[in-house]
Amino acid sequence: MKKFLNIIAALLLISTSGSIAQQTSGKATTPAKIVGIAKDANTGEPVGYATAALYTPGSDTNVAGAVADGDGKFFITGMEPGSYELRISFLGFETKTISGIQVLSKTGDVNIGEIEMSDEGLALEEVTVQGQRDLIEERVDRTIYKAENDRTTAGGDGTDVMRRVPMLSVDLDGNVSMRGSSNITVLIDGRPSAIAASSITDALKQIPAEEIKEVEVITSPSAKYDAEGTSGVINIITKKNNLQGMSANIRTGVGLRGSDLGLNASARKGKFGFTLGGHGRSGYNINGSFANQQIVTNPDNSISTIQQSADTKSNQLFGRYNFGVDYEVNKYNFLTAAVNFGIRNRSSNQENFLSQNYLDGELVRTALRETDTKDNSNSVDVSLNYTKTFEEKGKEISLLTLYSRNNGENSFVNTLFEEDMSTIDSRLKNDNPSKNEEFTVQLDLIEPLGKDGQSILEYGAKNILRKAYSDFAYFQADGADGAYVENPNPNFSNAFSYDQNVTAGYVSYTATLFKNYTIKPGIRYEYTTINADFKTETTSADIPSYGTFVPSLNLSRKLANGNMIKASYNRRISRPSLRFLNPNIDSSNPLQVSQGNPELDPEFTDNYELGYSTFFKNTMVSFSGFFRNTTGSIQSIRTVAEDGVIYTGFDNIGQENAVGTNIFTNISVNNKISLNASVDAYYAMLDNGLTDPTYAASNEGFVISGRLFGNYSLQNDWQIQAFTFARGRQVQLQGSSGGFYMYGMGINKQFDEKRGTIGFGADNFLTKEFKMKNEINTATIVQNSTNIMRNMNFKINFSYRIGKLSVDQNKRKKRSVTNDDLKSGSEGGGAEMQQNK
Structure with missing residues (x-):
């Protein structure tokens, strides 16, 4: 599951990550780097695409940062010598804070080593998380709206959630369009559902807002997806647990x-x-x-x-x-x-x-x-x-x-x-069973x-x-x-x-x-x-x-x-x-x-x-x-x-x-x-x-x-x-x-x-x-x-x-x-x- 999260959260938009700098001095000397590897504390697997942010100790002043690669490795550059606080974050994990990071000169590496991150589920009731997770995540072929972090929809339905999703428009009757086209495909947990048989409008009203975890707006579906949808695909991901x-x-x-x-x-x-x-x-x-x-x-x-x-x-x-x-x-x-x-x-x-x-x-x-x-x-x-x-x-x-x-x-x-x-x-009466x-x-x-x-x-x-x-x-x-x-x-x-x-067949290649x-x-x-x-x-x-x-x-x-x-x-x-x-x-x-x-x-x-x-x-x-x-x-x-x-x-x-x-x-x-x-x-x-x-x-x-x-x-x-x-x-x-x-x-x-x-x-x-x-x-x-x-x-x-x-x-x-x-x-x-x- 962590590997799956690693893939879907590439380039996760972390609002607390601040400025992500990769600077070079233009000189022959190598600038100072803070090097580390983010790993899952329970499985030992890398936490790919985790965000590493460097802060001034005891404050929210962001100095520099970086996004880890698929193997959890990150390199932070662009900071002056001094004492810093490092925060590692990723969807589904508790934010890991490491204090007392010392950068002694403008050159050389500071190797933090492996940083173990704990699953959020291990401390559902003990940890108080300050700040807000991002509401939006960008991926190569889609935009993801994280509805579970939006409390204004409480007591509402799927229509209320759709009105908050970028690139979607919902009129007063609940009709949904994407980039001006109503010809869209709506999925629930990646599959069709008969509750959408009559209309998208009525289907959304059946789904309570509290059950929606994320909404994926897929503007460029690959060959693996069915060929339907002029504007694209909307995938409503409901809350599930493992x-x-x-x-x-x-x-x-x-x-x-x-x-x-x-x-x-x-x-x-x-x-x-x-x-x-x-x-x-x-x-x-x-x-x-x-x-x-x-x-x-x-x-x-x-x-x-x-x-x-x-x-x-x-x-x-x-x-x-x-x-x-x-x-x-x-x-x-x-x-x-x-x-x-x-x-x-x-x-x-x-x-x-x-x-x-x-x-x-x-x-x-x-x-x-x-x-x-x-x-x-x-x-x-x-x-x-x-x-x-x-x-x-x-x-x-x-x-x-x-x-x-x-x-x-x-x-x-x-x-x-x-x-x-x-x-x-x-x-005059009309009956139309279907x-x-x-x-x-x-x-x-x-x-x-x-x-x-x-x-x-x-x-x-x-x-x-x-x-x-x-x-x-x-x-x-x-x-x-x-x-x-x-x-x-x-x-x-x-x-x-x-x-x-x-009847359909497809082939898709990613390199x-x-x-x-x-x-x-x-x-x-x-x-x-x-x-x-x-x-x-x-x-x-x-x-x-x-x-x-x-x-x-x-x-x-x-x-x-x-x-x-x-x-x-x-x-x-x-x-x-x-x-x-x-x-x-x-x-x-x-x-x-x-x-x-x-x-x-x-x-x-x-x-x-x-x-x-x-x-x-x-x-x-x-x-x-x-x-x-x-x-x-x-x-x-x-x-x-x-x-x-x-x-x-x-x-x-x-x-x-x-x-x-x-x-x-x-x-x-x-x-x-x-x-x-x-x-x-x-x-x-x-x-x-x-x-x-x-x-x-x-x-x-x-x-x-x-x-x-x-x-x-x-x-x-x-x-x-x-x-x-x-x-x-x-x-x-x-x-x-x-x-x-x-x-x-x-x-x-x-x-x-x-x-x-x-x-x-x-x-x-x-x-x-x-x-x-x-x-x-x-x-x-x-x-x-x-x-x-x-x-x-x-x-x-x-x-x-x-x-x-x-x-x-x-x-x-x-x-x-x-x-x-x-x-x-x-x-x-x-x-x-x-x-x-």
Whole structure:
């Protein structure tokens, strides 16, 4: 496990490391060096990439520092003769302090020898750690946000965590995008989960913030990853332990708009380990409203205007429950198995839903309705994985399996009132049960090559078998008591099955050149077969099979003072998920109807990226630039019927280009105050490729967002944290989505030797409601809408741990299936095919 940590924490951003200097005097004499080796006190293995920082004794004045190499060796230069204090730190270890370091002259070496570092788990209750660990870690192909160190999310869910992650943007509805693209892949612990079957938005709301350890933003996936995800991959790593003994933790929170209750327990004895847990979260008092105006130019040049408004209210209940077991057969063979269950129930209502139709400025029709929508689902994931290691360091074979299933039930009822606005005239009902199944088998092999295994060859194969089923029907009833009668039209009542098989093979090679250069080329081939069918013979879908080569290339170079520059290219494929394929007609708003297209093709994207990270004083700054080109882009097409109803469908038309940058900084003011901030900016260029002026559309413009996070550690285990996020107007093909902002603050205290934590948090406490204004502009349609969300929240959080765990030195890395080959829209709602890595 320590070796695994060594690899993933290369160039760890340590805020207390200060200035990392590697200076030479320019003379023939060798400058003074402090030399040492960081080692694990329990295993004797090197602690690679540990940070060594030199301080003036009894102060926080940093003099010099260095990052150890993969063998734990470090060399510190650039200090004047004198007495110093040395601090060695690394993720998962206690900070080691060595006093009385004497540098007697400007030349010669001071050899500290081997420095033994103890695992943090050995002193969970005895050690008080001053200062704050970093929240951000940079790696060659990803950025890691360490959510466990962010207390402001206590009592929240995965959506609250995502709003704090660099390069991600989350709107008021919880829709996630990366660098302006919602086509991303979300994984949980490196593998897909059926709780993400309906939408990323709903999946994140099922995961409590306290369960999230880290969030990996993988902007340049290698060939080992499935080819899905225009923008990249988000991997949510939940908290797990590999410790001996027994422990249980209970946590609860009560707030103005939501409450939660969770219990987790774990036990480990010898070669067996068990985990059992569950968490439930309810949401209530989620109120808002919307207003919408659409202006349509009719073929006879008359102007139809429709104005709509409604009050909204929603309630929700989420749950996630899991059981896992792992068994160490012997030194080289390891088995893991897990079962995860999830539920998601949501009901929403639109009351006083008033529609007014005008023709050339004259009111011609008024309608009042109520809409009740339900979106319920349950899911299960079952996995069984086998890993074999060898005496040769780094060599590994793994066989991974996963079965996932999600059952969904989506329905709505539209109740239309007569002119007296109180008597029910008619009711329209839509039922859309769905089922998504997925079975995956994956074989991965890792082969170290060359002297000391400096090069790594990775290769493997994978097969994903998916089955999606959507049964949809419309029913009409007269009055309040009339019986529902099914619509016999197959466009409104039918069943759609979609079977997809993806077979893939890949090879990836990693090599270090000239000490400071790393190159990682790879190639992946995926062959997809699809069988789509309807229950009735009047409709059909014929989709041919296709094969795809997906190349990738990652390059990096280590510079002086711990700096790094990196460049990458990769090609991605995005297969449409059921949100885009589902032929069920959604007319919950009868004036804005949408329907999926079962015959959609995948879209392809070429990504180019260049990044640079640097350290100075107590500050780290990271820059990255990117260019993204998408062809065959899946875009929405809007048409207007004679009655003024806007119909929205999907097709493979157009092209999307985006060029942008991300700037992130992490600042440690002192050992009690730390700040981090980031700015994301990109220029979007969208074109649907049509020539008919009635339907042709293009748009372009800048999109800018930013975030700021601050932490202040007080005495007696008190801590204060604050966070704010803002996003400007977002460019869309036929208009724009309005900007918004949000903020939060939390204070918490640990007690009973850090077994318990109690805290208080407030979100948007100075803002009664948020307004988001959206617009659509085409040759025939002008639509302006305003959504209002009342998001002020106050919450009290409590957690307590019983039992005590000690470190298991036989920890092994667990491997699991990762699928990531479906395009999923950013919008919540109807059932979708599995979103995977």
